[in-house]
Amino acid sequence: MSEKYWLLKTEPETFSIDDLKNSPKKTTTWEGVRNYQARNMIRDEMSRGDLVFIYHSVKDPGIAGIGKIVREGYPDHFAWDPTHKYFDPKTKQESPTWFMIDVQLVKKFRSPLSLSFLREQPGLEGMELLRKGSRLSVQPVRKKEWDLIVDLAE
DNA sequence: GCCAACGTTGGC
DNA sequence: GCCAACGTTGGC
Numbered sequence: 001m002s003e004k005y006w007l008l009k010t011e012p013e014t015f016s017i018d019d020l021k022n023s024p025k026k027t028t029t030w031e032g033v034r035n036y037q038a039r040n041m042i043r044d045e046m047s048r049g050d051l052v053f054i055y056h057s058v059k060d061p062g063i064a065g066i067g068k069i070v071r072e073g074y075p076d077h078f079a080w081d082p083t084h085k086y087f088d089p090k091t092k093q094e095s096p097t098w099f100m101i102d103v104q105l106v107k108k109f110r111s112p113l114s115l116s117f118l119r120e121q122p123g124l125e126g127m128e129l130l131r132k133g134s135r136l137s138v139q140p141v142r143k144k145e146w147d148l149i150v151d152l153a154e
Numbered sequence: 155g156c157c158a159a160c161g162t163t164g165g166c
Numbered sequence: 167g168c169c170a171a172c173g174t175t176g177g178c
Contacts, residue, residue, distance in 0.1 A: 011176090035161075058176055115177080133159035135175050 005141040006046065007053040007129060008067070008103070017054045017064040017108050026105040031076045032086045034098060038138035043073045043099040045140075052103060053141065053149065055129070062114040063149065071102035109153045123148050 008030065010016065020028050033039055050069045056062060075096035078086040091097035119130055128139040141149075 009176095037161095061177070133176095135160060137175090 004045070004047065004050045005052070005143060005146040006041070006050060006069075007055050007063075007139040007141050009055045009057045009137040009139075011058050012056040012064075013059060016056065017105070020054065020067065020103070020105045021108060023105075027070060028103055029100055030103050031078045031098075031100040033076070033100070033137060034086070034088065035137060038136055039097070039099055041138050041140065042101055046073060046101060048072050051106065051146070053146075054103075054105075056112065060112070060114070062112040063109070063118070063153075064112045065108035066106040066150075067103040068106050069101050070104045073099040073101055076100040113149065113153055117152075118149070121148065121152065 015028070020026060033042060046069055048069055048071065052067045052069065053063045054065050054067050056064050076086070076098035078084045078100075079088040079091045079096070079098045080093060081087055082089075086098075088098065115129075118124055118127070124130060124145055127141070127145050128134055128136065
C-alpha cells in the first residue's frame with residue numbers, strides 16, 4: 001500500500017504554514033472543510049502517512065511546504081459548536097456530515113512556489129490546482145506532479 | 155475591487 | 167427534476 005499525495009488549501013491570514021510550524025509537535029487539526037467532494041476524500045481516501053502540499057491561497061498564492069497526515073478522517077466536531085464559525089446546524093452527532101484530519105509539518109520550503117511559477121512548468125498542465133475555476137480545498141496530486149514540484153522546491 | 159467559476163438553495 | 171438566484175472562493 002503506497003502513500004498517496006494531496007494538496008490542502010489554506011488562507012495564510014487564517015492559518016499559515018508558520019502557524020503549523022509553531023504548533024505543538026508541529027501538528028494541527030485540519031477542520032472546517034464544508035464541501036462534499038473534499039469531504040469524501042478526507043473521509044474515504046486519505047490514509048495516515050499520506051503526504052500533502054500546504055498551499056496558501058488568496059494572498060501570494062503558492063505552495064509553501066509539505067505536511068503529513070498523522071490522523072485519518074474523524075468527525076469534525078466544530079460543526080456542532082453553535083458559537084463556532086464552522087457550525088453547521090444541519091449535521092447530527094449520530095451521523096456526522098463533516099470530517100477532519102490531523103496534519104504534521106514535514107518541511108517548509110525555503111521559498112514558496114508561486115502559482116504563476118507553477119503555471120510555467122511543463123508537466124503540470126493537468127494539475128487540478130491550475131485548472132481554471134478550480135476551487136476544491138482538498139485535491140489529489142499525481143505522483144509525477146508531486147515529484148516534479150518537490151524537485152523544483154530544492 | 156472586480157468578476158468568473160462553482161456549489162447550494164428553494165420555488166415551481 | 168429544472169433552473170434562477172444567491173453566496174462563496176480565489177485569481178488577478
